[in-house]
Amino acid sequence: MSDSDRPSMRDSDRPGAAPPWRATVLTLYPEMFPGPLGHSLSGDALARGAWSLEPRQIREHGLGRHRNVDDTPAGGGAGMVLRCDVLGAAIDAAADDSRPRLLMSPRGKPLTQDRVRALADGPGAILVCGRFEGVDERVIEARGLEEVSIGDYVLSGGEIAALVLIDACVRLLPGVMGKHASGVEESFEGGLLEYPHYTRPREWEGRTIPDVLMGGNHAAIARWRAECSRALTRARRPDLLGRDEP
Numbered sequence: 001m002s003d004s005d006r007p008s009m010r011d012s013d014r015p016g017a018a019p020p021w022r023a024t025v026l027t028l029y030p031e032m033f034p035g036p037l038g039h040s041l042s043g044d045a046l047a048r049g050a051w052s053l054e055p056r057q058i059r060e061h062g063l064g065r066h067r068n069v070d071d072t073p074a075g076g077g078a079g080m081v082l083r084c085d086v087l088g089a090a091i092d093a094a095a096d097d098s099r100p101r102l103l104m105s106p107r108g109k110p111l112t113q114d115r116v117r118a119l120a121d122g123p124g125a126i127l128v129c130g131r132f133e134g135v136d137e138r139v140i141e142a143r144g145l146e147e148v149s150i151g152d153y154v155l156s157g158g159e160i161a162a163l164v165l166i167d168a169c170v171r172l173l174p175g176v177m178g179k180h181a182s183g184v185e186e187s188f189e190g191g192l193l194e195y196p197h198y199t200r201p202r203e204w205e206g207r208t209i210p211d212v213l214m215g216g217n218h219a220a221i222a223r224w225r226a227e228c229s230r231a232l233t234r235a236r237r238p239d240l241l242g243r244d245e246p
C-alpha cells in the first residue's frame with residue numbers, strides 16, 4: 001500500500017517528511033484563529049497536517065490580578081500601548097526557534113509576493129498582532145521584530161493582517177493547491193498582473209468570450225494572454241513594470 005492510499009496519514013507523519021510549516025500567532029484574540037483559514041484549501045491542508053497553527057494568548061503574560069497588557073503612552077496622547085515586558089515574556093515563551101519574528105504593523109515594509117514566497121520556503125513564522133495604538137518600541141528592538149504591513153491603511157488590530165500573511169504563504173506550500181496550483185501564471189509571479197479569465201456560457205448578456213480562447217491555438221492563446229498581462233499592468237500598475245518598459 002503506497003502512502004497516497006492512506007488517507008488518514010498526516011503529511012508530517014510520512015517517512016522523511018519535512019516538519020510542517022508552522023505559524024505561531026501572539027494575539028489578544030486567539031479565538032479569531034484559524035477563522036477563515038480553517039476553510040477550503042488552507043483548512044483541508046491544516047486538517048491533514050501540511051501546516052500548523054498555534055495561537056497564543058498574550059494576556060497569559062499580563063500583569064496582576066487583571067492580567068493587564070497595556071498602559072497609557074509615555075508623553076501623553078490618545079489610546080493605549082502594549083507593554084514591552086508583557087509582550088517580551090509572551091514572545092520568549094512562544095519563540096523557541098529561529099523562525100522569522102514578524103510584527104504586523106502599518107509602519108512595516110509592505111508585504112509582497114516575493115516576501116511571501118521566501119516565508120513559505122522557510123520553516124514558518126512567529127506573528128505578533130498589535131492592538132490599540134501599537135506596541136512599546138523597545139520590544140521591537142530587543143526581540144528583533146520585523147515590521148510587516150499588508151497595505152497603506154490602518155486596521156484595528158494585527159489579527160486580520162496575520163491571517164492575510166498566513167493565507168498567502170500556506171497556498172504556496174507543496175500540495176496545498178493540488179491541481180489548482182497555477183503558481184507561475186498568477187498575478188505578481190513574473191512581475192505582471194494576470195490576464196482575464198472566462199468560462200461557460202460562451203455568450204452572456206451579449207458579451208462573448210474572445211475568439212482566440214475558443215480557437216484551440218495554444219501559441220496564439222499564450223501570446224494573447226501575455227499581451228493582456230502587459231497591457232493590464234501598464235494601465236493599472238505601471239510601478240510593477242521594469243524600467244525599460246514604456
Ligand code: SAH
Nearest residue numbers: 104105106130133149150154155157158161
Ligand atoms: N497607531 C498605529 C496604528 C495601530 S493599529 C500607527 O499609526 O501606526 C493597531 C494594530 O493593528 C497595529 O499595532 C498592527 O498590529 C495592526 N495593523 C494596523 N494596520 C496594519 C497594516 N496596514 N498592516 C499590518 N498590521 C496592521
